[in-house]
Amino acid sequence: MSTATNYDAIIIGWGKGGKTLAAFLAGRGESVLMIEQSEGMVGGTCINIGCVPTKALVESAHRSADSSAPAPVRYLDAIERKNALTSLLRGKNFSMVDSHDTATVLMGRARFVGPHEIEVSAGAEIVRVTSERIIINTGAVPMIPPIPGLDGPRVVSSTKLIDETDLPGRLVVIGAGAIGLELAATYREFGSEVTVVDSVDRLLPQEDDDVAAAVREVLEEEGLTFMLGATVERVEESADAALVRLEGGDTLTADRVLVAVGRRPATDDLGLEAAGIALGDNGAVRVDEHLRTSVDGVWAVGDVNGGPQFTYVSFDDHRIVKDQLVGDGARTTSDRVAVPTTTFITPPLARVGMTEREAREAGRDVKVARKAIDAIAAMPRARIVGDTRGLIKVVVDASSDLVLGAALFCVDSQEIVNLVALAMRAGVTASELRDGIWTHPSSTEALNEVLATL
Ligand SMILES: Cc1cc2nc3c(=O)[nH]c(=O)nc-3n(C[C@H](O)[C@H](O)[C@H](O)COP(=O)(O)OP(=O)(O)OC[C@H]3O[C@@H](n4cnc5c(N)ncnc54)[C@H](O)[C@@H]3O)c2cc1C
Numbered sequence: 001m002s003t004a005t006n007y008d009a010i011i012i013g014w015g016k017g018g019k020t021l022a023a024f025l026a027g028r029g030e031s032v033l034m035i036e037q038s039e040g041m042v043g044g045t046c047i048n049i050g051c052v053p054t055k056a057l058v059e060s061a062h063r064s065a066d067s068s069a070p071a072p073v074r075y076l077d078a079i080e081r082k083n084a085l086t087s088l089l090r091g092k093n094f095s096m097v098d099s100h101d102t103a104t105v106l107m108g109r110a111r112f113v114g115p116h117e118i119e120v121s122a123g124a125e126i127v128r129v130t131s132e133r134i135i136i137n138t139g140a141v142p143m144i145p146p147i148p149g150l151d152g153p154r155v156v157s158s159t160k161l162i163d164e165t166d167l168p169g170r171l172v173v174i175g176a177g178a179i180g181l182e183l184a185a186t187y188r189e190f191g192s193e194v195t196v197v198d199s200v201d202r203l204l205p206q207e208d209d210d211v212a213a214a215v216r217e218v219l220e221e222e223g224l225t226f227m228l229g230a231t232v233e234r235v236e237e238s239a240d241a242a243l244v245r246l247e248g249g250d251t252l253t254a255d256r257v258l259v260a261v262g263r264r265p266a267t268d269d270l271g272l273e274a275a276g277i278a279l280g281d282n283g284a285v286r287v288d289e290h291l292r293t294s295v296d297g298v299w300a301v302g303d304v305n306g307g308p309q310f311t312y313v314s315f316d317d318h319r320i321v322k323d324q325l326v327g328d329g330a331r332t333t334s335d336r337v338a339v340p341t342t343t344f345i346t347p348p349l350a351r352v353g354m355t356e357r358e359a360r361e362a363g364r365d366v367k368v369a370r371k372a373i374d375a376i377a378a379m380p381r382a383r384i385v386g387d388t389r390g391l392i393k394v395v396v397d398a399s400s401d402l403v404l405g406a407a408l409f410c411v412d413s414q415e416i417v418n419l420v421a422l423a424m425r426a427g428v429t430a431s432e433l434r435d436g437i438w439t440h441p442s443s444t445e446a447l448n449e450v451l452a453t454l
């Protein structure tokens with residue numbers, strides 16, 4: 001085996017935070033090694049198997065809804081469009097790092113053999129590399145619950161499902177979380193019969209009851225069937241289908257069974273013990289608020305550190321590490337305020353800050369502005385788009401007039417929520433949002449009317 005090559009920085013895994021750091025450091029002339037285990041994952045989860053391909057399918061399902069082409073053809077077209085997009089983005093992501101003279105890309109699987117030494121298996125070849133600065137960015141992998149039969153041929157993860165070229169006639173989704181709901185709604189729109197099973201007895205348990213009920217109503221109107229508070233006992237194979245056996249005797253018959261019950265940090269076989277890098281209780285690499293691991297000069301960014309699993313959080317993680325490498329090192333995870341989320345069902349459900357329930361439980365004096373979208377005269381955008389379903393709910397602190405949180409279940413909510421989040425961070429009051437001058441016809445202008453109800 002050859003001697004180890006030393007780099008100014010090593011990034012393990014081509015995730016959002018890591019690739020951004022790699023390009024930044026290489027852009028400064030530092031020698032940077034990017035290690036990625038799979039050619040098909042250059043650019044990471046988001047662009048290859050996560051956010052981008054799933055949202056491309058959501059969009060394709062809408063665009064083709066009025067087409068006279070048969071459902072399997074519409075679906076296959078959508079898969080091809082999605083594949084073209086991910087392939088384009090993979091190329092762009094590769095050159096984003098590789099175009100720098102001082103960057104080296106090594107395709108292979110990395111594992112620590114010492115605190116600052118890594119072994120990379122690239123086919124038959126094993127390469128040893130060292131650096132005083134190592135960033136772990138290996139992401140997360142699907143959790144597989146201990147249900148017998150999940151190794152069957154018709155049981156798939158989200159990665160596998162969105163790679164299938166045949167539209168499943170009957171799809172059972174285990175898990176009504178972000179992945180489960182988005183893909184259930186998308187495959188329903190393409191024409192699959194979809195049943196969603198969740199062990200919790202209500203949909204979106206973290207949301208206020210009225211918001212969760214509005215979402216459920218819309219999804220059921222679209223033809224989704226929910227079996228909540230249900231326990232999957234096992235999955236069996238018949239000659240031509242999977243049989244999902246539920247506690248209590250019900251059986252669901254499926255062409256595909258999607259398991260979407262969460263994703264766990266990807267730390268298997270990373271050799272963390274050899275490096276003395278500690279894991280937390282949840283199997284994530286343990287980090288402090290500067291994302292430092294228990295070993296000096298080793299950081300963990302993105303899903304692998306057990307933080308919220310969003311691309312933009314991994315991106316913000318990179319800022320925290322960058323600040324230590326080239327700044328004053330002050331930035332931490334606790335600087336994050338009002339981090340928004342959007343679940344891309346139709347219409348999308350966007351959320352930021354506290355729910356009404358959380359605000360009341362926290363003892364806040366709360367005012368709530370709430371309006372159904374079809375009752376908002378000042379939001380013609382919803383009528384133009386042709387989707388007046390949903391509601392907007394804003395939770396406001398009665399004494400300070402500051403926005404505590406919002407649930408936006410409406411067209412364009414993935415955009416409006418960013419404005420509300422910024423208002424929360426900047427201390428803009430609900431009255432100022434109400435009196436804001438917004439473009440017309442836009443969805444933002446709904447805030448004029450909804451907040452006027454306070
Ligand atoms: C179906 C789906 C939909 C999603 N939708 C959204 C969304 O709409 N919005 C959103 O914000 N988030 C979404 N997410 C979550 C988001 O994709 C992740 O939070 C984000 O991509 C995590 O990025 P990361 O930086 O942690 O690393 P990742 O992008 O996961 O990259 C990790 C990389 O490390 C590589 N790797 C792992 N182990 C090794 C090793 N030992 N050696 C070398 N390489 C290794 C992997 O191959 C991978 O390329 C979605 C996730 C999924 C699965």
Ligand SMILES: NC(=O)c1ccc[n+]([C@@H]2O[C@H](COP(=O)([O-])OP(=O)(O)OC[C@H]3O[C@@H](n4cnc5c(N)ncnc54)[C@H](O)[C@@H]3O)[C@@H](O)[C@H]2O)c1
Pocket residue numbers: 145174175176177178179180182197198199200231232260261262263308309310341342343344
């Ligand atoms: N739009 C987005 O931002 C987006 C989209 C997809 C995924 N993501 C990220 O990816 C993460 C993982 O998504 P996910 O949907 O896999 O996880 P999740 O945590 O969002 O949802 C998992 C669901 O599975 C259910 N569940 C758990 N065990 C079960 C069992 N044995 N039987 C039935 N139901 C069970 C849970 O009650 C929960 O509803 C999300 O938490 C999110 O951070 C984000």
